[in-house]
Amino acid sequence: MVERSLNEHLSHLLAQANRHLSRQLTAEGVSLDQWRLMKVLSESGGLPMGKLAEELALNLPTLTKLVDRMVQDALVYRVPDPSDRRKVRMFLSDKGTSMLASQNKRVEEHEAKVEDNYGNEDAQRLKSMLESFIKQIV
Amino acid sequence: MVERSLNEHLSHLLAQANRHLSRQLTAEGVSLDQWRLMKVLSESGGLPMGKLAEELALNLPTLTKLVDRMVQDALVYRVPDPSDRRKVRMFLSDKGTSMLASQNKRVEEHEAKVEDNYGNEDAQRLKSMLESFIKQIV
DNA sequence: TATATACAGTTTCCGATTAAACAATTGCTC
DNA sequence: GAGCAATTGTTTAATCGGAAACTGTATATA
Numbered sequence: 001m002v003e004r005s006l007n008e009h010l011s012h013l014l015a016q017a018n019r020h021l022s023r024q025l026t027a028e029g030v031s032l033d034q035w036r037l038m039k040v041l042s043e044s045g046g047l048p049m050g051k052l053a054e055e056l057a058l059n060l061p062t063l064t065k066l067v068d069r070m071v072q073d074a075l076v077y078r079v080p081d082p083s084d085r086r087k088v089r090m091f092l093s094d095k096g097t098s099m100l101a102s103q104n105k106r107v108e109e110h111e112a113k114v115e116d117n118y119g120n121e122d123a124q125r126l127k128s129m130l131e132s133f134i135k136q137i138v
Numbered sequence: 139m140v141e142r143s144l145n146e147h148l149s150h151l152l153a154q155a156n157r158h159l160s161r162q163l164t165a166e167g168v169s170l171d172q173w174r175l176m177k178v179l180s181e182s183g184g185l186p187m188g189k190l191a192e193e194l195a196l197n198l199p200t201l202t203k204l205v206d207r208m209v210q211d212a213l214v215y216r217v218p219d220p221s222d223r224r225k226v227r228m229f230l231s232d233k234g235t236s237m238l239a240s241q242n243k244r245v246e247e248h249e250a251k252v253e254d255n256y257g258n259e260d261a262q263r264l265k266s267m268l269e270s271f272i273k274q275i276v
Numbered sequence: 277t278a279t280a281t282a283c284a285g286t287t288t289c290c291g292a293t294t295a296a297a298c299a300a301t302t303g304c305t306c
Numbered sequence: 307g308a309g310c311a312a313t314t315g316t317t318t319a320a321t322c323g324g325a326a327a328c329t330g331t332a333t334a335t336a
Contacts, residue, residue, distance in 0.1 A: 003242075004246070005181060006174065006177050006178060006181065007269055008265065009245065009249060010159065010249055010252070010253070010261065010264070010265055010268075011159050011160065011163060011170060011245065011249065012174055012177075013265055013268040013269060013272065014152065014155050014156040014159055014160075014268065015156055015160065015170060015171075015174070015195070016194075016195050016268075016272050017152050017156075017268050017271055017272050017275070018152040018153055018155075018156040019195040020195060020272065020275050020276055021148065021149050021152055021275060022149065022152075022153065023195075024275070025149060032149060032153060033153075036144060036150055036153070039144050039150075040144060043143060043144065048284075048285090049284070049285060049286095050283090050284060050285080056154075057153070057154050057157040057158055057161075058323095059323085059324065059325090060284080060285065060286085061285085061286075061287080061288095061323080061324065061325080061326095062322085062323055062324070063285095064285065064286055064287085065286095065322075065323080066322090066323095068286095069322095084283095084284085084331080084332070085284095085330080085331055085332085086283065086284040086285070086330070086331045086332070087283095087284060087285085087331095088284080088285070104141075107147065107149065108142070111147060111148055111149065114148070114274075114275060115148070117274055117275075118270075118271055118274050118275075122267065123148065125267070126148070126264075126267050126268070126271060127146065127148055127151055129260065129263070129264050129267065130148075130151035130152065130154075130155050130264070131145055131151060132256075133155055133256055133264060134151065134154050134155050134158065136252075136255055136256050137155070137158045137159060137162070137252060137255075137256075138158055186314080186315090187314075187315060187316095188313090188314065188315080196293095197293085197294075197295090198314085198315065198316085199293080199294070199295080199296095199315090199316075199317080199318095200292080200293055200294075201315095202315070202316055202317085203292075203293080203316095204292085206316095207291095207292095222301075222302070222313095222314085223300080223301060223302085223314095224300065224301045224302070224313065224314040224315070225301095225313095225314065225315080226314085226315070
């Protein structure tokens with residue numbers, strides 16, 4: 001049983017890859033979580049907070065405050081669910097929609113560059129491996 | 139040019155995978171950054187702050203404060219570099235060494251479980267793909 | 277229907293992160 | 307070698323994140 005080095009640990013590799021990519025997006029003016037939140041809402045509007053938190057792997061208090069800020073900026077809005085008044089359904093505003101469009105462009109461009117450098121087939125395979133990994137770890 | 143869904147974006151997949159794994163380790167009593175820091179120091183002791191920040195993709199002020207806390211807990215210690223007095227070299231203490239040993243065990247066990255579920259060959263391939271991805275994106 | 281229990285979000289309090297300014301040391305250039 | 311720029315790391319002030327407590331609503335049970 002040999003000692004494994006840091007680079008052989010999945011947790012480290014994922015942390016590194018995530019941070020570098022996320023930093024580069026921040027430098028492009030894209031906050032990863034805000035973007036992911038808007039993108040989820042554009043794909044399935046009206047999600048309650050709990051589902052959103054699941055989809056983005058954020059915990060609820062963190063999400064509440066992220067949403068507070070985005071409501072301040074008029075990017076999203078809350079609608080209380082009439083059939084269950086504990087629930088709050090979230091929607092993307094018009095401003096959010098156009099903000100999302102411009103950020104989508106930056107993300108797409110940046111990822112295209114990264115994936116080109118890495119090799120497009122490999123990037124594709126990496127993504128599908130991550131997707132099944134996530135399904136399995138959740 | 140079709141619109142890509144969130145699950146087809148590398149940035150999202152990496153964020154999800156990283157968060158789930160990191161959460162699970164936290165639940166096992168392992169703080170990912172502390173563990174990574176101790177592990178780097180055990181592999182190459184005496185690194186200056188700047189190198190450490192690079193190795194872990196932390197920015198320097200964050201690292202300074204992480205180290206402050208870990209010095210408080212006597213896990214690591216600072217040694218000013220005599221040949222360049224701007225530099226601070228970091229070392230793992232005895233307490234840090236034994237703490238690292240116990241956390242290594244928990245991380246190894248947890249990752250072994252995760253990798254078994256995912257399939258060991260695939261996990262191996264995922265890791266080497268991530269490794270080359272990181273080299274390329276930095 | 278009254279009470280208890282579970283559920284969905286928010287708030288609070290404290291710890292952690294960030295960007296910007298700062299201090300100390302070294303290296304360069306004239 | 308004097309003055310200026312670059313480097314290494316820390317500090318400060320403001321923002322953000324997380325665990326636990328709390329509010330309000332729905333559901334189950336008697």
